[in-house]
Amino acid sequence: MKCLFQVFGVVTLALAFVVSVGIDFSHEMQGGAADFRNRITGARLIEHGIDPYHFIWYPGDPAEFCDWRNNPKMTVSKTTVTPTMLVIYGPLAALPYRVAQFLWLFMQWLLLLGTAWLWLRGETSAWRRWAVAFFVIGFTFTPGWRWEAERGQCYALLFFLFAYWLVSTRAVGRGSDFVAGFVAGMLVALRPPFVVLLPFVALHRRAQLPGAAAGFLACMVLPLLMNSHVWMYYASAMQTNSDYYRHTSLPPRPPQAFPEMIEGASTAILEKMTGYYPYVDVTVYALARRSGWGILPDLPFILVFGGLFLGWLFWKRRADVESLLPGMAAWLFLSDLIMPTTRWGYYDVNILNVVLAGIIVAKKLPWVVLPALIAALVMCSFYVVANLPVCLLYVSEALFVLCAILCVFWSRTSEPETRAT
Numbered sequence: 034m035k036c037l038f039q040v041f042g043v044v045t046l047a048l049a050f051v052v053s054v055g056i057d058f059s060h061e062m063q064g065g066a067a068d069f070r071n072r073i074t075g076a077r078l079i080e081h082g083i084d085p086y087h088f089i090w091y092p093g094d095p096a097e098f099c100d101w102r103n104n105p106k107m108t109v110s111k112t113t114v115t116p117t118m119l120v121i122y123g124p125l126a127a128l129p130y131r132v133a134q135f136l137w138l139f140m141q142w143l144l145l146l147g148t149a150w151l152w153l154r155g156e157t158s159a160w161r162r163w164a165v166a167f168f169v170i171g172f173t174f175t176p177g178w179r180w181e182a183e184r185g186q187c188y189a190l191l192f193f194l195f196a197y198w199l200v201s202t203r204a205v206g207r208g209s210d211f212v213a214g215f216v217a218g219m220l221v222a223l224r225p226p227f228v229v230l231l232p233f234v235a236l237h238r239r240a241q242l243p244g245a246a247a248g249f250l251a252c253m254v255l256p257l258l259m260n261s262h263v264w265m266y267y268a269s270a271m272q273t274n275s276d277y278y279r280h281t282s283l284p285p286r287p288p289q290a291f292p293e294m295i296e297g298a299s300t301a302i303l304e305k306m307t308g309y310y311p312y313v314d315v316t317v318y319a320l321a322r323r324s325g326w327g328i329l330p331d332l333p334f335i336l337v338f339g340g341l342f343l344g345w346l347f348w349k350r351r352a353d354v355e356s357l358l359p360g361m362a363a364w365l366f367l368s369d370l371i372m373p374t375t376r377w378g379y380y381d382v383n384i385l386n387v388v389l390a391g392i393i394v395a396k397k398l399p400w401v402v403l404p405a406l407i408a409a410l411v412m413c414s415f416y417v418v419a420n421l422p423v424c425l426l427y428v429s430e431a432l433f434v435l436c437a438i439l440c441v442f443w444s445r446t447s448e449p450e451t452r453a454t
Contacts, residue, residue: 042163046170053173057138057182065303066134067102068111069185073133074100075112076119076126079259085112085119086270096295101304106284107277109270113374116256116263117222118187130296130303137185144189145169145178148196152389164392168406169385175412176311177381186379194220196386198230199362202238203355203394214244221245222252226368229342233361236346237354275331275373279318311415312378313426315434316370331373338371345441355394356444359401362386363437370434381412384433387440401439408432 075085077097088110090099102111112119125133149169153162172178181188194216201213217234220227234241256263277283291300321329342364349357366383369376384405391402408429415421 064305066185180378210240211244214241215248218245218248359440363440404432405436
């Protein structure tokens with residue numbers, strides 16, 4: 034009977050995997066991965082010494098710099114990732130766009146499966162292996178993953194690198210401290226909220242500090258070799274984007290004429306976006322606007338968040354490191370709530386490391402991740418039942434946040450720091 038259940042589980046996972054990959058491939062055939070496009074054009078611009086954050090394409094400019102979502106009435110482009118992230122996209126930017134688009138989709142799935150493998154590596158508990166496998170594959174049927182894949186976002190790379198750091202940090206001797214530190218420093222350069230890793234490393238894993246310094250400096254300097262002012266361009270553009278978002282002052286985009294073909298592909302296809310993915314913006318700024326509280330400043334929330342995190346680190350300073358990892362993943366998830374930008378559906382993929390850390394680290398059934406499991410099931414229902422009320426999305430996001438908060442306060446004082454697996 035046990036063998037029968039295992040066969041049923043494997044077959045179910047394999048079928049779900051094939052179906053989910055097929056859905057993503059179909060979506061890529063229908064559209065041009067809008068967010069991936071501005072990464073590619075941004076990478077090309079920085080290689081040519083052009084400011085990628087304020088460049089607006091006009092007829093007559095090279096087609097390889099054309100991002101059809103730029104708004105000529107705005108002073109900034111749609112490129113919002115760091116210069117370091119643009120450098121990583123450099124090799125893909127050298128390829129024809131549609132080739133790079135489908136290659137990135139393949140890489141997103143590879144990074145997702147790699148994240149699951151990182152957490153399961155060396156894990157002997159059968160229920161944990163099955164729980165991780167079913168949650169990862171099941172999550173790909175939520176709007177969060179569909180947003181990530183169809184828009185060509187970069188969070189798959191980020192949660193894979195973050196998973197590597199978390200797994201390497203679980204216990205001393207599970208990997209090279211220098212490499213783990215290098216990844217931590219790299220993550221800070223790739224996305225600023227990862228700066229929370231540095232005080233954690235300084236307090237709990239000092240052997241990672243040399244690697245963290247090397248990774249951060251290398252990833253900060255590399256873009257400067259292409260454009261010496263690129264980090265200033267980035268900082269300026271992010272402040273402008275924050276003002277646009279918090280003041281809801283985005284000007285309407287006027288009609289524009291684009292070439293009929295861009296890099297050998299029909300512009301009519303590239304411009305399409307599969308827009309039926311439901312999502313709700315739940316940043317503090319969006320919630321304040323809906324509640325009639327007006328425009329909120331961004332800096333106080335960022336400072337308060339940083340203060341709370343440092344207070345948590347001080348409070349947990351004597352806790353075993355492994356038990357803190359779900360909390361670290363949770364803080365990164367919660368940081369998106371105070372970022373002054375639209376919280377699109379793809380931000381939900383950051384819950385993956387929260388749940389996987391909770392499943393693997395907990396000695397018994399990880400009750401703290403149950404809210405996230407319920408939220409994922411509710412979100413999957415939007416693909417089964419038509420015209421579900423939007424309030425269910427708010428409930429799901431609230432459950433994700435609840436899961437993160439529970440992980441922040443969760444402790445495992447009865448377990449030693451190094452647990453046999």
